[in-house]
Amino acid sequence: MVEVNCETDFVARTPDFQQLVEMAARGVLGHCQGASGTKLLLREDELAQVRAGDGGELLSDHLALAMGRLGERLSLRRAGWLRAPGGFVATYAHGWVPAGPAVAMGTYGALVACGGPGAGPPPAELRELGRRVAQHVVGMAPTALGTPEDELGGDTETRLLAQGTLLEPGVPLGRYLRERGGLQVWDFLRFQCGEEPPQEPPQEGSAPPG
Structure with missing residues (x-):
């Protein structure tokens, strides 16, 4: 589960923003599957360093591109995972x-x-x-x-x-x-x-x- 924030409802409804959310969710799932334990929480700085897929770019890079396209401040706030x-x-x-x-x-x-x-x-x-x-x-x-x-x-x-x-x-x-x-x-x-x-x-x- 990931929290990705934007400033307006309009942006939250756009395909660009929702694709970023899905990319973050999939990246976190792949990142956490190799972790030990039954719970893992990622802070904003840790989430930014997660990669979007095997060998993919950092989520922080995708975040910067999405902000450029949408013209609004976005943030990868946090993520959590349970097993x-x-x-x-x-x-x-x-x-x-x-x-x-x-x-x-x-x-x-x-x-x-x-x-x-x-x-x-x-x-x-x-x-x-x-x-x-x-x-x-x-x-x-x-x-x-x-x-x-x-x-x-x-x-x-x-x-x-x-x-x-x-x-x-x-x-x-x-x-x-x-x-x-x-x-x-x-x-x-x-x-x-x-x-x-x-x-x-x-x-x-x-x-x-x-």
Whole structure:
């Protein structure tokens, strides 16, 4: 997931800008696939040094060319990546930019590392449940994971699994997932365009089993 900023809505809707976003997303994916661990965050200066494809030019070079074509200041703000060994990464993007064939775009985005209760590929129902959790992360802006046994918190609750579920606010998300197939949530990442990122990288969530 990458955050690329511009100054106007008009530029955000142009093919040039959206191609830059897609190029950055693909470059980050290739860069992170060789990394260790289950989470990686890149600051603006680190993102600028990522290459667009094997042997491609730096993203900072593509950024400069896009600014020249569009006549507006752009920035490669940050990027984040999650891995879910034995599970899958659910995604959700929210905003007014229509979803493209390869990269979803919007003003909010979330990644959720999760998996099913057993071995093997998760069924479609659990994958859809993972997408709903990612949607919840965008809407409720949690800052910590919590545990599946957490009781329901109040309106200011920041632990994901203790927050009231979007569709059933009276039920904590952890219990909601247990009652619908046992989807496990291991970690998550949320971006909002223009927000000030935390000074310290967020801690990794619970590690996948095994």
